[in-house]
Amino acid sequence: MGQSKETTPKISPTSPAPVAVPRSTGQPSYTVPIARSVEAVRAIRLMARVVMSEWGLQHLADEAALLLSELVTNAVRHARGTSLRVQLTRQTKHTVYLAVVDYAPHRLPAPRVPGPDEDSGRGLLLVEALAVRWGCDLMGAPARPWGKRTWAVLEAKTEAAAR
Template identity: 50%
Template sequence: MSTARPARTQPRLTGHQGYSETHPRTEETAAIARRLARAACATWALPDDLTESVALVASELASNAVRHARGPSARVIVDRPSPERVYVAVVDRAPGRLPELRTPEPEEPCGRGLLLIEALSERWSYDRLGPAGRPWGKRCWAQLKTVR
């Protein structure tokens, strides 16, 4: 049984509405990120194929935060900074655990998330958060085009 508090979605008041939620850093976070991405894309009336790409990217970013970060929570962000772009990010508290694109061996059961993000997004990266000498976390993000 989860003791997590309900998440609060925080919409923006101008332009395309953006969404962000903070959740406990648990296995369920990836599914929550997928649902948030799908809900945002439905609100923006984006096509189904793009919606599924955004949902998969959100899920992979959240899975990486669950697997590799530390701290009790992760923040999922789904935004639309312009009509041509969707921005997906996950904030965690592990500034030293940076994403690294690699090609896993065929028998490896995991390690393909960033390859999927690379294939589906226009670009992706990360930003350390906090003071330069003492960052407290990082934001891993991807940007997808709405027009293909």
């Protein structure tokens, strides 16, 4: 088994992005609470690139940053509450699980085909195109969920690319 990582974030006013401090438990993973704000999207893109580089998955850095950016943007636009939780987990040597937890269990993501002149509505189409699979799970008791986890799985296209 590889090195295990779970994080306790440290955020300072001068940090451009959340700083993740790894702890040794479970699969290699980073979990970071963030503010539900437009500014958080940029910080999460940067964090995704840093984590992919740390895991030796630089070839997936742009895709991971774009996927998380879209998932966080959807949560910023459609969820409620003041915070979100972002998770990156290395499931296998070539597979990364990306997730965003928010407090809007009744606003489930649904891809749509926007009109040619619409400025938004393409995020989940990008997620569908880049991820090998994606989905959404309700959090909490089935009868009274408190939130949802929207996730995507990113996988290296070929074994040669994953080296």
